[in-house]
Amino acid sequence: MNRHLKVLVVVAHPDEAEEYAAGTLSLLADRGHHVKVLSTTNGDAGHYTLAPDDLVRRRLAEAYRAAEAIGLADYEVWDEHDGDMVDTQELRQRMLRVIRQWRTDLVLTFTDEGPGHNDNRLAAKLVRSVVGLTSLPNPCRDIPPLAERPAVLRMIDYGSVDRHRHDVAVDITPVLDRKLDACAAHASQFLEFAPAQRDLVAPDAADRAAVDAFILTHWSEYFETPAGAVPALQRAYGDAAGGIRYAESFEIAPYGRALTVAEADALLHG
Template sequence: MLRTLVIAAHPDEPEIYAGGTAALLARAGHAVKFLTLTNGDAGHHELERGPLARRRAQEAVRAADALGVIDYEIFDVHDGMLEPTVELRLRVLAQIRAWRPDLVIALHADGGGHPDNRAAGQLAAHAVEFAMTRNLEVGKPALERMPLCLLMTDYASAPVHRADVVVDVSPVLTAKLDACLAHASQFLEFAPWQRGFLDQAPPAGDVAAGRAFVLEHWAEFAEEETFQLAGYGRKADVEEVRRLLAGTREPAA
């Protein structure tokens, strides 16, 4: 069984950038965990931080159910305030050692865009470097083998992202869309408000219209997911990663 840890900055990012791969892995019998390093409490045009954080945690549970993700952990760090500190690096390291992943998927550490996303990428990269270092104690035993690490894209990193591996997620597209719709505060409210098409968003209860809405407005991330070999973690070539992710195919009927 392959153990995968997806590390992002905000709830809803693992779903849109790696949710299809997560669903394929889960359906093939592998274990997937999502970890976000903030609680997403800034991401709304109407809700205050406290109610929004609670709502987004509830949305994350529903999204995990849609994908078959068995654990979804959210750090209690304010959205918009994530910094790559030593304290947070050690918290991420403890999560990595506790989950003992074979595969880590994280955001790019460099570039523009949301500062939280870049900080999350840095924290993942720096934490993985110490995964096997026994004398750096975080309450969990050091790994015996480095995980293989991949980078997922987001809006800001898309121009520099290298698609070393492409995963066709069309077999689980409905599950991915439903996981995104579970985050209604983002895909049906905040992001449409930010991007100027809130008036086109369907009501949360209209599943068919919601799927079509996400598919239309997030088309570049919907039906395939691309990953870049990270410059940290266990060294691997593209062919090894492809063989590893061959397990994402659904079992034959």
């Protein structure tokens, strides 16, 4: 692939792009592609001791540190309350505007179906609702339409692990340290909120070796190669696929620009 892509990653909370796709995003950025993360809520519910306003400021600062680790071109966080997001025409129009303003070629997001966090499903639903309008001239007339609809690939999240289809997989071993850096930047989540939820004893944030080991142990399903991703890795990496310990995988969404598996491979590996 010769031209640089405009990639938009749509999640519901700051830290999710890092948790589920930071390796792939780092590799895309290294190849000169322009990667933006959009969080549709500000994450103000995700803590037991910090007040909402303080938590929003904390999480924004964490997101910007993570962006540096990955090499993102932009990180946008909407001021929508965590857990309160609903599917409205206003938010659909806002999503349409972001996709068109970014001149998006590829969207990475969640599945909008099934169990899991309601905000995650709704963030993906907003994408699904408007992606067919992105190339039409009449909606959102103050922003030029895209030449064609973006392609859409769907990430794993905790609510879709059992139903995710591993259409495309990426070896993230070369950038494992950057995914760990990006996750560790979100200390309010990985070292405070999630451990409190799961009754875990988190290490001192200053002990990076211990932090990395803690994240790799307790979020292993989003780092280590899923068994179902092996065929996709073999297609992309050949005989070397058997030795790939860390990988991220994506499924082709049934909306957006139609993609073959080979075309999806070219988007993530080209």
